[in-house]
Amino acid sequence: MTLADSRIAIRRCTARWDxxxxxxxxxxxDFWAFAAGxxxxxxxxxxxxxxxxxxxxxxDSGNLLKHPWKRARTTFQYLxxxxxxxxxxxxxxxxAVNGSHRHVKSTADSPVxxxxxxxxxxxxxxxxxxxxxxxxxxxxxxxxxxEQSEQFYRSAWTLGTTLxxxxxxxxxxRADFDDYWAQACQRVxxxxxxxxxLGDLLxxxxxxxVLALPFRPLLRFLTVGFLAPVFRDxxxxxxxxFRQRQFERLFLLVAFVNRFLPVFIRQGSSYILLADVRRRxxxxxxxx
Amino acid sequence: xxxxxxxRGQCPVDAQVSANPPLxxxxxxxxxxxxxxxRSVLRFEMTIAEWIxxxxxxxxxxxxxxxxWSLTHNWHxxxxxxxxxxxxxxxxxx
Numbered sequence: 118m119t120l121a122d123s124r125i126a127i128r129r130c131t132a133r134w135d136x137x138x139x140x141x142x143x144x145x146x147d148f149w150a151f152a153a154g155x156x157x158x159x160x161x162x163x164x165x166x167x168x169x170x171x172x173x174x175x176x177d178s179g180n181l182l183k184h185p186w187k188r189a190r191t192t193f194q195y196l197x198x199x200x201x202x203x204x205x206x207x208x209x210x211x212x213a214v215n216g217s218h219r220h221v222k223s224t225a226d227s228p229v230x231x232x233x234x235x236x237x238x239x240x241x242x243x244x245x246x247x248x249x250x251x252x253x254x255x256x257x258x259x260x261x262x263x264e265q266s267e268q269f270y271r272s273a274w275t276l277g278t279t280l281x282x283x284x285x286x287x288x289x290x291r292a293d294f295d296d297y298w299a300q301a302c303q304r305v306x307x308x309x310x311x312x313x314x315l316g317d318l319l320x321x322x323x324x325x326x327v328l329a330l331p332f333r334p335l336l337r338f339l340t341v342g343f344l345a346p347v348f349r350d351x352x353x354x355x356x357x358x359f360r361q362r363q364f365e366r367l368f369l370l371v372a373f374v375n376r377f378l379p380v381f382i383r384q385g386s387s388y389i390l391l392a393d394v395r396r397r398x399x400x401x402x403x404x405x
Numbered sequence: 406x407x408x409x410x411x412x413r414g415q416c417p418v419d420a421q422v423s424a425n426p427p428l429x430x431x432x433x434x435x436x437x438x439x440x441x442x443x444r445s446v447l448r449f450e451m452t453i454a455e456w457i458x459x460x461x462x463x464x465x466x467x468x469x470x471x472x473x474w475s476l477t478h479n480w481h482x483x484x485x486x487x488x489x490x491x492x493x494x495x496x497x498x499x
Contacts, residue, residue, distance in 0.1 A: 377458030379451055 120295060122347045123302040125252055129365045131372035133259030140265045142200050142247075142273040145254035147383040149371055151193070155336055156343030157249040159315050161242045163351055164304055166231035168311035170238070173227060176217050179405060182314070185323040191405045194394050196246070197387040199279040206394055207279045213404035214280060228308065240286050241301055243277030248298065250276075252343060256368040257375050266291045307351040315352065338364070 158181070162168040174180065181188040198210045218233035231238065250273060255261060261269060270291040278284060288294040307315070319337055321329035341354050342364040349356055375383065397404050426434065451459070471485035474492070478484065484491055 376452075376454045377461070379455040379459050382462075 118299045118302050118347065120299060123299055123345050124248070125343060125345050126361075127256065127365060127368075128361075129369060130255060131257070131259045131369055133261070134376070136262055136265075138265075140261060140269050140272075142250055142254075142269055142276075144258070145250040145269075146196070146200055146387045147253075147257055147375060147378075148386050149257060149375060149383075150250065150253035152339045153249045153253050153343040154192075155318060155340040156348075157245055158318060159307075159340065159344060159352060160245040160248070160348055162311055162315060163307050163348055164238065164241050164301075165229045165306055165308060165311070166235070166238050167242060168307065168314075169223070169227055169229050170221050170231040170233060172311055172314045173223075174221050176220050179217055182317055182323045190390065190393075193387070194390045194404070195279070196276075197391040198394055199275045200250075200273070201384075201387060201391055202394070206391065206398075207275065209398045210394065210404060211280055217405055218280075228310075234281055236281050236283070236286060239280050239282045240277055243280075243282050243287075244294070244298060244301060246276045247273045247294075249343070257372045259372075263291075270294060302345075302347050305347050305351050312352065 162171055171181075177183055179188055179191065195210060195214070198206045202210075215234075221231075221233035223230045223232070233239075247270070251266075251269065254269070267290065274284060274287050277287065288297045317323070319333075319340055321333055321336065324332075338360070341349060341356050342360070344352065344354070344356075381388075394404060396402075468485060471488040474488040475481060475484040478491070478495075
């Protein structure tokens with residue numbers, strides 16, 4: 118498995134305005150980054166243990182197809198807490214997620230054995246989140262220098278350590294992460310049941326059909342665009358040079374517009390979600 | 406020192422005081438919080454590009470209102486920009 122198979126290839130990317138600046142994953146939280154959200158779900162679920170863990174989950178309150186808006190809130194809140202939050206926010210959210218994860222384990226009838234507390238599975242999910250943030254960040258702000266890539270990578274470890282992933286589970290350098298990723302992608306395999314679940318997600322079956330109809334083609338386009346070849350093959354979706362050019366042009370335009378948006382517009386939603394987490398903790402309301 | 410380290414809650418005496426502080430103390434705490442918030446706002450940095458974007462976002466609805474104002478009143482290019490002045494003078498003249 119090579120990086121060409123496991124990462125998206127961008128031939129035309131916006132220019133970097135600040136090649137000497139320090140960067141962190143917090144800068145990747147611009148709202149456009151959520152365009153890669155569904156692709157990230159596909160990536161995460163492409164490991165059979167994660168895929169069946171989600172599809173067979175008995176925790177209905179966190180089911181994306183049954184409670185899509187709640188699931189969207191809790192997922193984006195997790196990202197906001199992990200990347201922008203303080204240590205105490207992460208501690209509170211970890212406790213809440215642990216409560217849900219306690220119920221997620223395979224049964225005798227499950228096609229694969231899994232447990233939501235499996236650190237290896239959590240590392241894979243965190244790695245998918247990191248890849249998603251890195252891809253969208255580079256599409257919006259331009260390619261990072263090797264030093265910036267290292268800073269960005271190191272600052273993103275909280276994506277995993279907010280739950281049970283330990284710091285020493287993360288490959289020590291960004292180059293080591295590429296090796297981990299190429300190896301991890303060899304385990305990608307999307308079974309029929311998981312593919313059907315992801316198909317329903319991409320068709321927006323969980324949303325009002327009137328609302329879903331105009332967004333379906335855009336979501337599919339963005340999702341397949343954010344998937345590397347190994348995931349596209351596993352999902353059985355097609356992509357070509359014309360669509361790739363459209364995808365790159367779209368993000369050149371988005372990146373241009375994004376330069377002119379102040380941070381309270383670009384990242385305001387994440388800070389509002391973070392404030393909501395703190396309010397829920399203060400008022401003893403459920404986080405997930 | 407403990408306050409600076411953000412571990413105030415771990416000190417039982419301090420926690421007892423902060424749980425129900427007297428009115429003067431609460432006012433002082435609120436003023437300090439307000440000043441701290443004001444400092445954060447004044448310290449906020451934006452790039453020139455972000456300033457341009459903010460100006461465009463604020464100007465767009467203003468000019469749209471001005472455009473409709475000039476359509477419904479005596480058409481004049483200046484009224485698209487100066488509609489608030491014209492609005493005030495129209496109200497005063499009525």
